[in-house]
Amino acid sequence: MSTTYEAVAPLLVVSHITVRFGGLKAIDDVSFNLFPGELLGLIGPNGAGKTTCLRSITGVVRAQEGSVTLDGQPLDGLAIEKRIRRGLALSQQLVKPLRHLSLLENVALAAGSAKTASPLASLMHVSESAEQARALELLRSVGIAERADQLPGTQPLGVLKRLEMARALALKPRVLLLDEPLAGLNSKEARSLAETIADINRSGVTIVLIEHNLGEVMRICQRLVVLDNGRKIADGEPRAVMNDPVVRAAYLGNDTLAESAAPEAAHA
Numbered sequence: 001m002s003t004t005y006e007a008v009a010p011l012l013v014v015s016h017i018t019v020r021f022g023g024l025k026a027i028d029d030v031s032f033n034l035f036p037g038e039l040l041g042l043i044g045p046n047g048a049g050k051t052t053c054l055r056s057i058t059g060v061v062r063a064q065e066g067s068v069t070l071d072g073q074p075l076d077g078l079a080i081e082k083r084i085r086r087g088l089a090l091s092q093q094l095v096k097p098l099r100h101l102s103l104l105e106n107v108a109l110a111a112g113s114a115k116t117a118s119p120l121a122s123l124m125h126v127s128e129s130a131e132q133a134r135a136l137e138l139l140r141s142v143g144i145a146e147r148a149d150q151l152p153g154t155q156p157l158g159v160l161k162r163l164e165m166a167r168a169l170a171l172k173p174r175v176l177l178l179d180e181p182l183a184g185l186n187s188k189e190a191r192s193l194a195e196t197i198a199d200i201n202r203s204g205v206t207i208v209l210i211e212h213n214l215g216e217v218m219r220i221c222q223r224l225v226v227l228d229n230g231r232k233i234a235d236g237e238p239r240a241v242m243n244d245p246v247v248r249a250a251y252l253g254n255d256t257l258a259e260s261a262a263p264e265a266a267h268a
């Protein structure tokens with residue numbers, strides 16, 4: 001994709017964020033922009049601060065310094081629910097659907113809660129056909145519509161991850177934050193889910209993707225931000241970033257880079 005993002009106002013601005021856990025600086029003065037329509041990869045070695053960065057954007061973790069703005073509106077100090085209502089959705093590493101509800105009902109519940117403030121009212125929404133139809137459409141968009149009536153307990157991990165994505169999309173997010181969606185999948189499943197993520201992005205959803213599968217990251221992301229030891233060490237076009245000696249040094253000894261994201265093996 002050859003969008004010139006600099007000509008467009010950023011949708012999300014992360015500005016000089018610092019997060020400390022006791023004496024540890026998990027995030028150290030990190031800034032980056034996310035532009036409308038982008039699929040941005042947030043990468044870095046283990047413990048680099050990627051998840052903490054996403055959590056500080058959604059308010060799960062409070063940054064001691066810095067600010068986050070969505071469409072020009074500061075999110076600082078807002079509770080998680082308010083940030084969700086402003087348009088952020090976080091799809092987590094751990095998949096936790098409601099076990100007694102079908103896949104369709106799980107997504108319909110999320111679609112209902114996007115429209116209502118109270119959990120009881122959102123439960124009642126499950127019976128409404130509009131939410132059911134929308135939930136089915138969302139299940140279709142993540143490729144699991146044929147399992148709509150099945151329970152989560154019988155599903156393989158790949159399906160549960162797609163369900164989690166559909167639930168996040170039900171919130172109609174302006175920015176979808178995905179934390180390691182490909183973890184635990186084999187290479188074929190990972191390739192397929194990465195394609196689904198790219199499809200979701202092409203349908204107009206702006207995405208930040210944390211992922212260790214650098215082969216898929218290189219294939220689907222339009223830009224990469226790299227963290228190492230809590231600091232941003234690179235920000236730019238994927239191939240240029242992966243060729244950056246500073247990035248290569250950060251990953252030195254990390255087999256993932258050598259095996260799946262050598263620049264010569266990367267797709268354009």
Ligand SMILES: Nc1ncnc2c1ncn2[C@@H]1O[C@H](COP(=O)(O)OP(=O)(O)OP(=O)(O)O)[C@@H](O)[C@H]1O
Pocket residue numbers: 021024026044045046047048049050051052053
């Ligand atoms: N709640 C917490 N309390 C204390 N330290 C934490 C907490 N959450 C994260 N950390 C520490 O902050 C640092 C960054 O962790 P984080 O999980 O953000 O990294 P990451 O890049 O997402 O790592 P990984 O790729 O391994 O998931 C690590 O040193 C981690 O141990």
